Amino acid sequence: MSDTPFGFGLPPEEPEDGDEGKKKDQQSGGGQGPANPFGFGGLPGAGGFGGPGGPGADNPFAAMFGSLNPNDLGAAFQQLGQMLSYEGGPVNWDMAKQIARQTVAQGTADGTKDASVGPAERTAVQEAVRLADLWLDDATSLPSGAGSAVAWSRAEWVEATLPAWKELVDPVAERVGTAMGDVLPEEMQAMAGPLIGMMRSMGGAMFGTQIGQAVGVLAGEVVGSTDIGLPLGPAGKAALLPVNVEAFGKDLGVPKDEVRLYLALREAAHQRLFAHVPWLRSHLFGAVDGYARGIKVDTAKLEDVVGQFDPQNPEQLQDALQQGMFQPEDTPEQKAALARLETALALVEGWVDAVVHAAAKPRLSSADALRETLRRRRASGGPAEQTFATLIGLELRPRRLRDASRLWASLTDARGVDGRDGLWAHPDMLPTASDLDDPDGFVHREQLDFSELDKMLGEAAEKPDLKKKDEDEDKGDDTE
Numbered sequence: 081m082s083d084t085p086f087g088f089g090l091p092p093e094e095p096e097d098g099d100e101g102k103k104k105d106q107q108s109g110g111g112q113g114p115a116n117p118f119g120f121g122g123l124p125g126a127g128g129f130g131g132p133g134g135p136g137a138d139n140p141f142a143a144m145f146g147s148l149n150p151n152d153l154g155a156a157f158q159q160l161g162q163m164l165s166y167e168g169g170p171v172n173w174d175m176a177k178q179i180a181r182q183t184v185a186q187g188t189a190d191g192t193k194d195a196s197v198g199p200a201e202r203t204a205v206q207e208a209v210r211l212a213d214l215w216l217d218d219a220t221s222l223p224s225g226a227g228s229a230v231a232w233s234r235a236e237w238v239e240a241t242l243p244a245w246k247e248l249v250d251p252v253a254e255r256v257g258t259a260m261g262d263v264l265p266e267e268m269q270a271m272a273g274p275l276i277g278m279m280r281s282m283g284g285a286m287f288g289t290q291i292g293q294a295v296g297v298l299a300g301e302v303v304g305s306t307d308i309g310l311p312l313g314p315a316g317k318a319a320l321l322p323v324n325v326e327a328f329g330k331d332l333g334v335p336k337d338e339v340r341l342y343l344a345l346r347e348a349a350h351q352r353l354f355a356h357v358p359w360l361r362s363h364l365f366g367a368v369d370g371y372a373r374g375i376k377v378d379t380a381k382l383e384d385v386v387g388q389f390d391p392q393n394p395e396q397l398q399d400a401l402q403q404g405m406f407q408p409e410d411t412p413e414q415k416a417a418l419a420r421l422e423t424a425l426a427l428v429e430g431w432v433d434a435v436v437h438a439a440a441k442p443r444l445s446s447a448d449a450l451r452e453t454l455r456r457r458r459a460s461g462g463p464a465e466q467t468f469a470t471l472i473g474l475e476l477r478p479r480r481l482r483d484a485s486r487l488w489a490s491l492t493d494a495r496g497v498d499g500r501d502g503l504w505a506h507p508d509m510l511p512t513a514s515d516l517d518d519p520d521g522f523v524h525r526e527q528l529d530f531s532e533l534d535k536m537l538g539e540a541a542e543k544p545d546l547k548k549k550d551e552d553e554d555k556g557d558d559t560e
Contacts, residue, residue, distance in 0.1 A: 170253035172288030177242060179289055183296025184234045192300070192327055194234040201322040205231040208337075208344035209318045212439075216348055219439040221501045225355025226318035226348055234299040237321055241305065241312040245295060248310075251369045253287045303328055303343050306350035309425045311361055315354070318347045332453060334446040342450045345440055349432045357504045360428070367421035374414030422480065423513045429458075430484020434492070437485075455482070480516060487511055487519035494523045 187193040209229035216224075232240065303324045305313030313319050320343060329339035354361055433451070440447040458481065491500040503509045515522040 170250055170284060170287065171246070171291060172284040173242065173246060175285060175288035176245075176292035176295065177238065179292030180238045180242075180296040180299065181235055183293055184238060184299050188300035188327075190327070192323065194299075195323055197231045197233050197236075197322055202231040204337075204340065205229055205320045205322065205344070208320070208340045209348055212341060212344040212348040215345065215439040215443060216352065216435065219435045219497070220349070220352060221498045222352040222356045222504075224348070225316065225351035225353070227316035229318045229320075229344075232319050232321050234321060234323065237299050237302065237305070237313075237319070238295055240314060240317075240319070241295070244310070244312040245291065247365055248368055249287070249291055251373070252371075253284075300324070304347040304350075306347060306354075309350075309428050310364060311350070311354045316351070318344070318351050320344060320347060332446075332449070334450065338444055338446050339450065342436070342440055342444060342447070345436045346432055346454075349435050349439075350428075353428060353431065353504070359507060360424070360504070363507060364421060364424055364428075367417050367424070370417035371414060371421070374411055374417065419513060423516070424507075424510075426480035426484045426516065427488075427510055429481045430486075431488050433481065433485040434488035438489075438492070483516040483519060484511075487516060487522065490519055490523045 184194050206229045209226060213224045213226065299321075301307075301324065303321055305311065305317070305319040320340065325340055325343055326336065328343070329336060332339065433455075437447065437451055440450075444450070488500060491503070503511075511519075511522050
């Protein structure tokens with residue numbers, strides 16, 4: 081489990097060369113970048129907002145204001161006023177969207193720029209998803225979950241996934257925003273209304289800035305809408321990003337069509353699972369909300385910040401966030417929420433891995449190589465995994481994914497495709513974390529026979545109708 085969800089961690093270590101080291105660290109961006117996309121980067125002058133060399137590398141507000149030349153100052157101050165007057169939820173999502181799109185427009189570190197998707201690419205994605213669904217029909221009993229197939233640019237991915245990010249992030253940000261306004265004694269809150277409003281506006285702006293930067297970085301890597309094991313896009317839409325698919329397969333030595341088809345298989349398999357296991361999405365997102373409820377705030381430190389808050393120096397709030405003010409509680413409830421989420425995501429990823437391999441192995445010569453490449457990609461901790469780990473304090477261990485994949489494959493051999501997929505009918509039927517440690521024990525465990533229970537429930541449902549029929553007959557006899 082990550083110790084620094086949303087970057088709420090310990091302050092950075094002192095440089096070995098003292099003040100000079102601090103200056104160098106600030107000039108170099110403070111070490112914050114895509115590797116810690118949500119980490120609050122410290123005072124203006126630290127990095128973490130615009131990325132290396134980007135307009136936000138030297139000043140967090142520059143991520144919004146551009147180069148801040150004299151001609152832009154009017155617009156810059158107008159945007160600053162809009163930021164301070166923000167009265168929405170815990171995250172300024174308008175700002176997040178703006179910064180995410182600007183980050184996408186800058187391109188990725190390898191120089192790849194975003195581009196509009198042409199008709200030929202859209203057709204290629206649609207054909208790949210259509211063929212993938214045909215292949216998956218033989219590998220799973222779950223029917224197709226993709227009502228349509230779409231090809232997105234990186235900017236389109238940002239637009240399409242923001243609603244899901246909002247659902248994921250708002251519970252965590254809400255706890256932080258509430259704490260920022262509640263640290264003052266009740267009798268003082270009425271007098272300090274403008275100050276509290278400014279603090280909440282700044283908090284929403286800081287979250288918006290960090291999330292926008294993170295989502296923008298992530299858009300440069302993802303190949304579809306389900307890369308982190310969660311349904312980030314609209315339901316029923318299988319999506320691929322052609323520019324990122326091409327970048328993913330660039331040095332693999334595998335034909336582009338095979339790379340696209342394999343990734344389409346993974347996207348379509350995810351869509352089947354989330355479409356036909358109705359409780360799964362709420363189960364995963366509910367675990368995130370359960371985690372957020374366990375975040376505690378160091379109110380003593382926050383009270384000290386509020387007492388010394390200078391409206392002309394709003395970056396104090398950001399500096400306070402960097403100093404480990406918000407930490408997850410080490411409670412059984414929160415550990416249980418994270419354990420549920422980690423296990424569920426491992427089962428999702430393991431099922432997709434096993435099903436896709438079963439569908440691709442007989443048909444694609446590159447199936448083994450592509451499977452291992454994707455496993456290693458997750459193991460290396462790219463921006464997708466790091467963003468999710470920083471977001472909710474969870475790291476998906478590759479060992480769990482491999483164990484889950486082996487378990488699903490063993491279940492297929494022992495119980496068949498229908499018996500394996502039938503376990504998704506209810507969360508209580510799924511393997512647990514201990515079952516991932518002993519997959520053979522779960523596979524060969526005596527299966528519960530629900531037929532008698534179903535018969536009893538059916539008979540119980542019929543009894544009211546029989547009783548009513550008897551009563552009606554009795555009434556008829558009385559009439560006679």
